[in-house]
Amino acid sequence: MESEGLKLLKTRRSIRSFEDRPIEDEILTEIFEACRYCMSAVNRQPWEFYVIRNKELIKKIAAECTTGPFAAGAPVLVVLVGDKEIQPNWYVQDLSFISLQLALAAWTFGIGTCWIGRINRDTVKEILGLKEKDHVLTVLPLGYPKGEIPDPRPRKNLKEFVKYLD
C-alpha cells in the first residue's frame, strides 16, 4: 500500500495557472513552518523568503521572470534568496532543497507552484532592495491550481538511472 508521503511525492506537479483566490494566512504560515525543517549544509539555513502579495509588485517581479510569465497570475510570489556570506559553498544546494520542501508542503494543501529558471536576477534584487551577498535563486508563484492538474511528465524508468553495483 502506498504511504501518504509517497503519494505526495508522486502526485506533485508544476502548476502554471492559478485561481484568482488568495491563500489563507494560516495555510501560508503552515507551509513556511514546514520549511523550517529543511536540511541544509552544517545546518546554516542560509535562506530568506520574500513574500509578495501586492498585485502591482507581483506584476513587476513576474515581468522579470523570462521563463515564468505565468507568475503574474499567482496570488503569492515567494522570492527565495540565499545568503552567500552565511553559506558561501552550499547556498545553491540549500536553497534548492528548500524550494522543494516549500513545493511539497504547499501541495499538501492543494496549492501549486513552479520553479522558474530564467529570471533577471539583478533587476529583482534591485526591486527588492537586496544586498550584494544576496542571491535570488528563484521566484516561486503559489496558488490554487486553475483547471485540471496536468498529467505527469514522462519519467525515466528505474533501469535508466538506478545502477546496482553488487
Ligand SMILES: Cc1cc2nc3c(=O)[nH]c(=O)nc-3n(C[C@H](O)[C@H](O)[C@H](O)COP(=O)(O)O)c2cc1C
Ligand atoms: C531547476 C528547474 C528549473 C525550471 N525552470 C522552469 C522554468 O523556467 N519555467 C517553467 O515553466 N518550468 C520550469 N521548471 C519546471 C519543470 O519544467 C518541471 O519540473 C518538469 O517539466 C517536470 O514536471 P513536474 O514538475 O510537473 O513533475 C523548472 C524546474 C526546475 C527543477
